[in-house]
Amino acid sequence: MKSSTIAVLSVILGVVLLVTAALWLGRDTEASGRTVVRLRIWDQSFVPAYRAALDEFQRANPDVEVRITVVPWASYQQKLRLDVAGGTADDLFWTNTYTDYADAGKLADIGAMLGPDAARQWDPDAVTQYTRHGKLWAVPQFVDGGSAIYYNRDLLAAAGIEPAQLGELTWNPHGPDTFRPLLQRLAAAAPWAYNAANDFQSIELPYLGSAGGRFQDGDRYVFDSPQGVDAFGYLTSLVGAGLTPPAADTRTGSDFAKNAFLQGKLALFQSGSFSLSSVAEQAGFPWGTAMIPAGPAGRVSTNNAIGIAADAHTDHPGAVRRVLSWLGSAAGNRYLAAGGQTIPAVVADRQIYRDHWSHRGIDVAPFFDVLRGPRIESGGGPGFTAALQAIDEIFDEMFLGRIPVPEALHRARIAAQDAAAG
Structure with missing residues (x-):
């Protein structure tokens, strides 16, 4: 066989291998039949809490695997905008400025996905923050409390x-x-x-x-x-x-x-x-x-909240709905409060957070007490x-x-x- 022919065949084989690898790495369903749902956040310190919550979810839902991606805050917003515009965003992602995505039809309607009763368990300020034109666009995860x-x-x-x-x-x-x-x-x-x-x-x-x-x-x-x-x-x-x-x-x-x-x-x-x-x-x-x-x-003070939004064009709406339902529940949200990580958006889990710091001799009341008075909105809009x-x-x-x-x-x-x- 001529050396030129061998070179051509080598190139073709290389292309085939690269395409095969790309297809394999991009698979959203494992050989075992599990559906892969991807969650993007910007803070590495939250990975252990989310991993614990999602491991429990996966034990009850063995057909779904949730993978966490961390994009540092410094580049998070810019990369998210590019990925949402290019149709390559993760199925789920943290957000605190969602309006442009919602208005462009890029986000799933959480109320339609989880039902109107889901929001009753969440911090009212967080629900208000993520409501626009009468629709809810994210599942609140945690609030910062007041200054x-x-x-x-x-x-x-x-x-x-x-x-x-x-x-x-x-x-x-x-x-x-x-x-x-x-x-x-x-x-x-x-x-x-x-x-x-x-x-x-x-x-x-x-x-x-x-x-x-x-x-x-x-x-x-x-x-x-x-x-x-x-x-x-x-x-x-x-x-x-x-x-x-x-x-x-x-x-x-x-x-x-x-x-x-x-x-x-x-x-x-x-x-x-x-x-x-x-x-x-x-x-x-x-x-x-x-x-x-x-x-x-x-x-x-203000009471800013971080929520999880869902890509409106996800290939796995059923699996995404189940993951969101879990992370927005008292059972799933409590993992964020257990180690004093943050104030959970599920109001019923707040005592877990307070108890953690109380046992360490730290008074967290000022973060809550300041919110009993007037509040200033944290901002939003297009x-x-x-x-x-x-x-x-x-x-x-x-x-x-x-x-x-x-x-x-x-x-x-x-x-x-x-x-x-x-």
Whole structure:
């Protein structure tokens, strides 16, 4: 046989093998007959809890196998958009900004899939967050609770401050303000007193809400109101006074403030329950939690939820329905609460979470108590992710002191509207 013929046959054989391998790797049904359902999340630390929950599911449903894929948060949203647009998304995936997908017909109607009674067991705020045009577009998995303050007991003691004083604090740029004087006392005992920064959920929304403002009115952005100027003006003044870590280190998405707290360099760290596990495991000093300061409109926080959405065009709607039904049930959702991982969306499982931390001597009440008062919506609507990205760059400059607050808010609102409109 000629060498040229052998070369051609080798190429053909190679192509056949590659195609065969691709088909095999892309199979959604194993040789055993099991249907493979793929679940995409962005946090590796949740894999053990989900794996335990899904192993129990698979024991009761041996014809279905659920595989977990972790895509890091830094690239999650961009990759998801590309995969949804290209029809290569996983059958199930975490979401917190779902509107564009729902409006484009890319998501399954959860109410139609699981029935109208399924939502009764879930956190009402989470159900509201994932409801649009009268339809539910995700199965809530966990909520963040409200923002609270983590405090370093040693640094408070060094400043002569009792933890109980934290629950009585108020901030107000135009009236009685007990928060700033306390921060000034703490600044004498620690490198930094507090973490005022471009942190949308834990800092900016609570301050905007407690100033009496709103982030959105429907799909319109309205944060450049007089109340918004008060809220962001107060925050940036704390940065300018050196009471916080430098804004260059705490740009959006940065863990600098949390790390500074864990290193004993930050006295007060305002964040959500999602920071609880890392603080509990890594803080080498006595600490506790307290309520956030009250603003002119009181204490206001948000209660963001993470849900699992289903690809509207999945090849396995029956298997997907069974998996979602399990993960949205009390029996399936409890795995997320068992180790104190997060606050489960199934209300009946909340006590498991509370008991875990209570047994460790940690009070989680502030994350729940702040939600008894007024709340500010965490935002949403068409183009919301793009709008936040447009805002972040301008807000970073505002916290750096390079753009005056009124001008920055005005520019950010216009940028958000333009980005959302596409």
